[in-house]
Amino acid sequence: MKAFTIPLLAAAALAACNNAEKKQEKMNVKPPVAEKIRHEFPAIHGDVRTDDYYWLNQRENPKVIAYLTAENKYTDTMLSPVKEFREKLYDELKGRIKEKDESVPYFSNGYVYYTRFEEGKEYPIYCRKKGSESAPEEVMLNVNDLAKGYAYYNVAGMSVSPDNKLVAYGVDTVSRRKYTIYFKNLETGELLPDIIANTTGGSTWANDNKTLFYTRKNDSTLRSESISKHILGTEPKTDKVVFFEKDDTYNTWVYKTKSRKYIVIGSSATLSSEYRILDADNPEGVFKIFHPREKDMLYDIDHRGDKFYVITNQDAKNFRLMETPLDKTGKENWKEVIAHRTDVLLEGMELFSNYMVLSERKNGLSQLRIINSLSGQEHYLDFGEPAYVAYVSTNPEMDSKQLRYGYTSLTTPNSTFDYNMDTKEKQLKKQQEVLGGYDPKNYVTERLFATATDGTKVPISLVYKKGFEKNGKQPLLLYGYGSYGASMDPYFNSNRISLLDRGFAYAIAHIRGGQEMGRQWYEDGKMFKKKNTFTDFIDCAEFLIKEKYTTKEHLYAMGGSAGGLLMGAVINMRPDLWRGIIAAVPFVDVMTTMLDASIPLTTGEYDEWGNPNNKDSYEYMKSYSPYDNVAPKAYPNMLVTTGLHDSQVQYFEPAKWVAKLREMKTGDNLLLLETNMDAGHGGASGRFKALKDVALQYAFLFYLEGISK
Known part of the structure; x- marks a missing residue:
């Protein structure tokens, strides 16, 4: 496929954008209009909030499904001028993937394990060989066979018994991240009758090869709230709960140390953690608390020889490494191995x-x-x-x-x-x-620093194809997240080649709220400092414009989940700065979600956003919540995506947001909502289906830029 040359793109871009808008006018298609039904929330802190689109949270309501379907149809119609191009983009993206592929094998407990893919198949085949790579292949799970007849299918948490005879694995067929655990005899190929529903999918074997520890989820909130013990051959409904996490701001999980000596139950909130340990040879024993939880103290543990090693932020904002004897695990016995460093x-x-x-x-x-x-x-x-x-x-x-x-x-x-x-x-x-002749020498990567409003230097990672002219006329896609201390690292993605080869630059703004520059970087972008995340992103955008990497007319932004909240906030603050926005599974109705403890993940996030039951948190969160701050403004072109079964950001948040934006926005810019009716937060299952989402996003960007090949 012949890519646009940079000069041609620069010369044609504005005219092409105008042509795209004229095509939209010619279609004369009216967008769906969601019914307004006034819903008044109970007063809190003397404030009464109303929501005309609250009814959209009824997942089983045929009217809701009809509205989402109408939005999907509208998106298809508005992007119909690039329908064929969108299909070619999918083929282009897929064409870079080596369909017949295999992971690098690794050795574990007497076997070599690897994953392979077959040509044309969506799902992995999990394999192993006894002793060495030259031994005969054993297929543990062929997910392509298991997934037949399902629109969505995901296998997670594969765990082989210590004697190598059994495998436990979790299956999700809805995309709500509620997994059912199955057991397979690897010697005979038969499935055992033991089936355990409503789990996280992962599990941990005791060393007796018959006892399995696993995490159960709360049916409504989906919080990982308890650890149960299953003995093979017994009825799962009789499984003993060995630990229940009473604090609804915490989640719990279970694993085995690398030494295979201990079963460990972990429990953590945003700012505090706690562990319990048990000899893996004694599954009937009682778990012992490693060190009791403390407010604002995080720690992680692992075992080697006669010691446990502990990474902790106790008196160490950027964490330090400690060690402690096996029989004295309280923090009063911890000895420093690696000291804290400020940088x-x-x-x-x-x-x-x-x-x-x-x-x-x-x-x-x-x-x-x-x-x-x-x-x-x-x-x-x-x-x-x-x-x-x-x-x-x-x-x-x-x-x-x-x-x-x-x-x-x-x-x-x-x-x-x-x-x-x-x-x-x-x-x-x-x-x-990477198929198709990719050569890294044809691309340039840079590390830049923008100066934030308060003088902070914010890193930007940038990539473009050689020949990109810094004349202020090129398109650029700026990506951001900035929450939970998650660092957005500059990793490779073959999909981006489709952007770079058509003249786009791609940039990642390493804004506060992540942890790229240390723990303080995270703390300066959460709770009552959350707005730093948004202003950092805006400052990065303005820096890239100032340095002539792009202009407002060719600047695009993208973020997903909490990064979708970022998108919602920055378009409320600076709607004029962006040509187009992609908000994937966006967390935008902050107030309603954080005031409803029955919604999945809510209570565990009070330390990230604040607890709105407290007046100061309520007022601060409301001041930036995207849904609560939609106003009559000329918002940029927008593509919003969601999944009907999303367990992390419920589909109704973006659906309501789009409905309110349609009501309030001025101007004729595109506003599109695409709902995957078969998927959740992570999008479609399978390695090729997910590319359809990428092709949609890129088609949206190229449509706005007037790029059609």
Whole structure:
């Protein structure tokens, strides 16, 4: 496919945009209008809120389904001029994927495990070989066979018994992230009669090969609230609850230490955590509290030899590493191993018999620190790019000198390395193969810093194709998130090639609310400092315009989930700054959701957004909540996407938001809502179906830019 040249794109863009708007006028299609039914919420803090579109939260109401269907039809109609192009985009995106593919094998407990894909198939095939890669293949699960007849199908939490004879796995066929656990005999291929519903999908075997610990969800809130114990051959309804998390701001989970010596129950809220441990050889025993939860104290644990290792923020905002004896796990016994550093965030640890690998973050970039536990000598891996992602991959064996790690950047496809920690030799095991002749040398990545309103330097990762002219006339897509301390790393995505080859630049704004620049970066973008997230994003956009990477007429923004809240906030604050906005599964009705404890995830998020039952939090949240601040404004062109079965951001939030925007907005800019009627928060299942969502997003951008091939 011949891409537009940059000069041609620059010259034709404005005229093309006008042509697109004229096509819209010629269609003379009226958008769906949602019925207004006044709903008044009970007064709180002397304030009464009303919502004319509250009725849209009735998922089973035929009127709701009819409205969502009408919106989908309207989206298809308005984008009909690029319908054929959209289909070609899907084929183009799919054409970069190596359909017959296989993951890098890893060794665990006597078997080599790997995942492979077959040509034309949507789902993975999970395989293993006994002893070595030259042994005969055993297919554990062929998800393509299991998924037949389902519009959505996802397998998660595969867990093989210690004796390698059984596998437990979770299945979700609705996309509500409520999994049913099944058991398969890997020797005979038969499914066991034990079936456990309403779980997170994951599970942990005790060392007796018959006892399984798993997490149950609350039926309505979907909170992971309890750990149960199942003994094979018994009725699941008689399973014993070994731990119930009473605090509804906490979630709980269960896992086994890498040493395979301990079963661990974790329980955490946004700012506090607690662990319980049990000898994996004694599943009938009682879990012991590692250290009781404390307000504003987080810690994580793992085991090696005669010690537990603890990463904690106790007296250490950016976390530090501690160790403690097996029989004395309270914090009064913790001994410091790695001290706190103001400029380095300690994110995680990977323990080996003779080595320790620490995942750190400095100046917004990930680092891997290798420490020889015998000699005390240490070193960092060198990656040599201005913006990249490096991470510890699958390393299930303690007694190994090989570190498996992953590496990627905005121009480097996902790469898997084995690194010999003794000899310091690294071996590239596999790099993602991008079909269609992709050459990273044809693209440029930059690391920039915008100055925020308060003087803070905000990092931006940027990529474009060589030949991109910084003349202020090129299209640019700016992505942001900025919540929960989640760092938006500059990873490779082959889909973006379709943008870059058509003249777009792609940028990630590493705004406050993430954790790219340390823990303080997160704390400065949450609760009563949440608006820093929004103003940082706006400041990044204005910086890119000032530096002539783009102009308002060609600037696009995208965010999903909490990043969708970001989109809603910035268009209320600066509707004039954007040519187009993509808001995916956006969390936009902050007030209604955070005041309703029955909605999934609400209570666990009070430490992120605030508890609106407190007046100060209520007033601050209401001042930026996108839905509550829709006003008569000339909003930019918008594409809003959601999933009917979304368990994290309920579909009715974006649906109501679009209905209210339609009522209030001025001007003729596009406002489109696309609801996937078969999916939830993560979109469609399968590796190809999800590309249809990407093709829709790109078609929307190209339509606005007047790009048709």
